[in-house]
Amino acid sequence: MVETALAFAVATAAGLVPLINIELYLLGAVAVLDDGALVAMAVAAALGQTLGKIPYYYVGYGTISAPWLKRRAATPGKWSDRMARWRTRAEERPVWGAGLLALSSFASVPPFMVVSVLAGVVRMNIVLFCAITFVTRTARFLLLVLAPAWAMDVLAL
Numbered sequence: 001m002v003e004t005a006l007a008f009a010v011a012t013a014a015g016l017v018p019l020i021n022i023e024l025y026l027l028g029a030v031a032v033l034d035d036g037a038l039v040a041m042a043v044a045a046a047l048g049q050t051l052g053k054i055p056y057y058y059v060g061y062g063t064i065s066a067p068w069l070k071r072r073a074a075t076p077g078k079w080s081d082r083m084a085r086w087r088t089r090a091e092e093r094p095v096w097g098a099g100l101l102a103l104s105s106f107a108s109v110p111p112f113m114v115v116s117v118l119a120g121v122v123r124m125n126i127v128l129f130c131a132i133t134f135v136t137r138t139a140r141f142l143l144l145v146l147a148p149a150w151a152m153d154v155l156a157l
Contacts, residue, residue, distance in 0.1 A: 003029060004040045011045035015052015018113055022049065023144060030148050042141035050133045053116040057129055060120025083118065086110075090122040097122055098132060105136035 007026065014020035022045050029041055059066045090097030097119070104115035119129050 003033060003037055004044045007041040008044040008048040011048030012052045013048075015049045016055065022141075026141060026145050027148075030145055035146065035149060038145040039142065042145050043138055045141050046134055046137035049137045050130050053112070053133055054126075054130070056113055056116035057120040057124075057126065060117035061123065062120070082110075083114070086115075086118055087121055090118060090124075094122075094124070097124060098128065101129065101132050102136050105133050106140050 007022075007029070010020065010025050011022045014022040014025075026038075026041060026045060029038060033041070055064060058064045086100065090100065100110070101115055101119055101124070104110050104112045116129075116133075
């Protein structure tokens with residue numbers, strides 16, 4: 001129970017502060033916990049990450065001011081060009097935007113923090129944003145914590 005609450009807290013902090021790595025935290029837990037606890041931790045971490053990305057969504061939406069983001073977006077270069085292309089595609093094709101969010105949330109390519117801001121910019125429904133984020137982050141973390149055990153079972157055959 002305590003490990004699940006800690007996974008939630010670390011994941012929430014990691015969602016807010018990109019320097020904190022929830023994946024490393026979960027991998028450390030793989031060595032000492034059983035599969036049931038790992039599943040609970042993965043789900044708690046996904047919920048924490050979802051909550052941690054909501055402020056980035058609202059930065060893009062314009063509810064929260066972020067001067068560093070405005071400066072970055074106004075600076076000509078690759079980042080602002082890519083953001084403009086993604087924004088145009090996501091506004092024209094909402095399914096593409098949802099797919100980009102799912103890909104980014106699961107694989108972190110493109111960077112999930114950037115796509116979270118983009119979701120707010122294009123006014124994606126917050127419930128849809130949270131649902132996609134939670135489901136794909138849960139899948140990512142379950143794969144991360146259960147893959148070592150699955151690999152050991154295969155090697156033991």
